[in-house]
Amino acid sequence: MMIKSSYSGMMYSHDFQLWYTYFNRRLKIGWSPQDLSFLLGKPDHAYLDFEKLFEVPKFLLSESILMDRIYACSEVVPMEFFREPYEGSTERIVRVKVVEDEVKWYYKIELGWTFQRGKDKPAAPLLSLEEWKPEINLLLESDAMIHVxxxxxGLFSRGEFEEGRSSWELFQNVRHTGLSKLIIYPRHLKNCLYQMIQQGKIVVRIVDDRYCFSSVK
Known part of the structure; x- marks a missing residue:
């Protein structure tokens, strides 16, 4: 069974370049939109709204710096848009068509621009992309949760939660395992943190408009 959907938004070419860069990074690393929302210290829908082209310039203005830290990368996908000499910079429509089946999401991006072509120009970015649905291995999931x-x-016993820690800071402390087969995803951290909240060890607060986890005082 295939499910089809689409979404669209208006933006400037520079904003599209950044939107595409972050979308492409997410697909390559294998995180979900909810993973990104969590690492940004935001509700589940926050990053997904951006990826679905809702208020893209506003999101980029407030989140680009942290997004680059999360990915440990500030390199933007190169692209050069064709513009007639008399044309100014204008907003144009971007539309994403999505086809979902049992194993993948297929994305087709449609633009109101064309790309410059030539020997010294960057190659046009791929506008048809795929995302595999995650295959959950229960043993690896269990090992990941135990590790996190x-x-x-350990952080709690050393008082690291007393001043409050962000999702992103905590992920840096738990993501490396030294085992090639054991990959820690943000969802593992999120689940463990909420277990600690249920146990009454920590609470979640909002600091500077982001979630912060701190010990109960």
């Missing part, structure tokens, strides 16, 4: 929980308990 152990790291968090």
């Amino acid at each position: 929980r152990s790291r968090l308990e």
Whole structure:
């Protein structure tokens, strides 16, 4: 069974370049939109709204710096848009068509621009992209949760939560395992943190409009 959907938005070419860069990065690293929202310290829908082309300039203005830190990368996908000499910079429509089946999402991006072509010009970016649906291995999921929980308990016992820690800071402390097969995803951290909240060890607060996790005082 295939499910089809689409969404669209108006933006300037520079904003599209950044939107595409972050979209492409997410697909390559294998995180979900909810993973990104969590690392940004925002509700689940926050990053997904951006990816669905809602208020793209506003999101980029407030989140680009942290997004680059999250990915440890500030390199933008190169692209050069064709413009007639008399044309100014104008907003144009971007539309994304999505086809979902049992194993993948297929994205087709339609633009109101064309790209410059030539020997010294960057190659046009791929406008048809795919995202595999995650395959959950219960044993690896269990190992990941055990690893993250152990790291968090260590941080908690050393008083690292007393001043409050952001999702992104905590992820840096738990993501490296030294095992090539054991990959830690932001969802593992999120689940473990909410277990600690249920146990009454920590609470979640909002600091500077982002979620912050701190010990109960």
